[in-house]
Amino acid sequence: MxxxxxxxxxxxxxxxxxxxxxxxxxxxxxxxxxxxxxxxxxxxxxxxxxxxxxxxxxxxxxxxxxxxxxxxxxxxxxxxxxxxxxxxxxxxxxxxxxxxxxxxxxxxxxxxxxxxxxxxxxxxxxxxxxxxxxxxxxxxxxxxxxxxxxxxxxxxxxxxxxxxxxxxxxxxDNLCPYHSITPFSEQSVLSFENLANVLASARQKYKGVFLHQGVVNEARRSDLLYTAIGKLNDYFFVILSPGSKEEVRLNVHENVLVLSPIPSMYLGNVWSLVDYSLIFYDSMTLNNNLCAPNRFYLSFKYSKPFIFNDDNKSLSFLSEFYGGGVAVDGFEDIETVKSKLELSTFKCDYNDSxxxxxxxxxxxxxxxxxxxxxx
Missing domain, CATH: 3.40.50.2000 (Glycogen Phosphorylase B;)
Incomplete structure (x- = not known):
């Protein structure tokens, strides 16, 4: 054996x-x-x-x-x-x-x-x-x-x-889970049904729904996140697990919904409900500049076009190779960003990968x- x-x-x-x-x-x-x-x-x-x-x-x-x-x-x-x-x-x-x-x-x-x-x-x-x-x-x-x-x-x-x-x-690659290894509780099912209803209501008022997954801090370019929330104010934002320090600041925005952390095996249930994602990493530290973020592969799997900061080498490479990304510097030309986002598609098949x-x-x-x- x-x-x-x-x-x-x-x-x-x-x-x-x-x-x-x-x-x-x-x-x-x-x-x-x-x-x-x-x-x-x-x-x-x-x-x-x-x-x-x-x-x-x-x-x-x-x-x-x-x-x-x-x-x-x-x-x-x-x-x-x-x-x-x-x-x-x-x-x-x-x-x-x-x-x-x-x-x-x-x-x-x-x-x-x-x-x-x-x-x-x-x-x-x-x-x-x-x-x-x-x-x-x-x-x-x-x-x-x-x-x-x-x-x-x-x-x-x-x-x-x-x-x-x-x-x-x-x-x-850091692809999404092949299988579930934790039981899916009845409470979790109800929570995702409630979220689906909330986002359905949000779409009646906003053009679409963005997801930002993970802690909100300098390493994940919190400055760009807040800029996006302000300039893309005709869109709704779901912020998943931002950290307690940022939760109060985020909750003052009408177009923001803050969610508590959930097990990684359930993340797909949230990603399947949104339209776009935000993936920001700083380029000042080696590990972040050469990141291999799970968030990208979730975007890829669920075909959610994403906005990323153009000074990050790894994110730029992933967007160029797989497609689906819109690079930004500081959201100066917001209408161009919106136009590119609407046309953005992935050029590779996730299942093939x-x-x-x-x-x-x-x-x-x-x-x-x-x-x-x-x-």
Missing amino acids: KKILVLIKTKLSEDTRVLNQISLLAENFEESCITVVNFPNEGDITDLNLPSNVSLITIKSPFRGIKVLRPINAMIFWLTCLLIAIKVRPNIIHCHDNATAPLAVIMSFLIKRSYIVYDDHELPNSYPKKSIGIKIEELALKKADVVLFANSMRRSFLKHEMDIHTKYSFIF VETQKENFISIYGSLFKDKTRL
């Missing part, structure tokens, strides 16, 4: 990237045994509807959430994962993001029979300065047998700007399983 060990330090119930990969592995390698080891954040849902060939091990620490004790928590996580890996003796060890980078490095030396897959979710904003953590992650990128990147711009940056060369890599991603991911894992040199 083939064995896969997945190591994560995240809020699993909200991490659709990780869940999509687990789903693909479980469905396409049914005879394999998949062990997921997680060191979750506080409040994470642990009762998940995972496939039968997936077992979830949750690491707990009495020091979780205590900032000054982070090194102790990290040691608990790393040591526990290492002991589990020695016991399980997996064929493939899949490490997610920089929290598992030390494990990817250590296991590449200690567990020679296992292939190391390293999934690079985000890039540190501190590049080109190199801390110990960054140096360890760079070593993980070099030592891993396969590296997954969230977009091609990040891979290109590491290769051409930082001179980091991987053995083999490919792109795994999903199938291509699935095929590539399955192919890579299949190749590792077929290689007999370490198994």
Whole structure:
């Protein structure tokens, strides 16, 4: 029996990237045994509807959430994962993001029979300065047998700007959830029905409905959001999970509806009810400038044209490649923005992108399983 060990330090119930990969592995390698080891954040849902060939091990620490004790928590996580890996003796060890980078490095030396897959979710904003953590992650990128990147711009940056060369890599986009892993409650159904009624009433007064998903702050260009609300005052805006600091300020606008956070698995129910979206990220920090936002793929899946800030490299690339976007600098020519928005369409098929991603991911894992040199 083939064995896969997945190591994560995240809020699993909200991490659709990780869940999509687990789903693909479980469905396409049914005879394999998949062990997921997680060191979750506080409040994470642990009762998940995972496939039968997936077992979830949750690491707990009495020091979780205590900032000054982070090194102790990290040691608990790393040591526990290492002991589990020695016991399980997996064929493939899949490490997610920089929290598992030390494990990817250590296991590449200690567990020679296992292939190391390293999934690079985000890039540190501190590049080109190199801390110990960054140096360890760079070593993980070099030592891993396969590296997954969230977009091609990040891979290109590491290769051409930082001179980091991987053995083999490919792109795994932050696509929407393949399947639901949390039960859909009756209360949730009623909430979305109420929202649909509210937006139906709003459309009688306004030209259309925009959605801004996520916290409202400088990193997500709150200045552009408020400009959009003011200048596009003949449109209605739904602001999903803006953060308590901005909620009062947003609620003074008649054309704004503020919604509380909802589980990521239910986001599609909100996106299906709106007409357009706003996707803003600053360009001053590396990770934001090379972002791979889930919000874009939700726009793509539900065919919602989006407005984005033109100084962000990643958003500009996504709009050019997939279509659907209208670039703005400061909403100076608002009528032109409106005209472009009405004509904006996606030039790629979302389902084709999903199938291509699935095929590539399955192919890579299949190749590792077929290689007999370490198994």
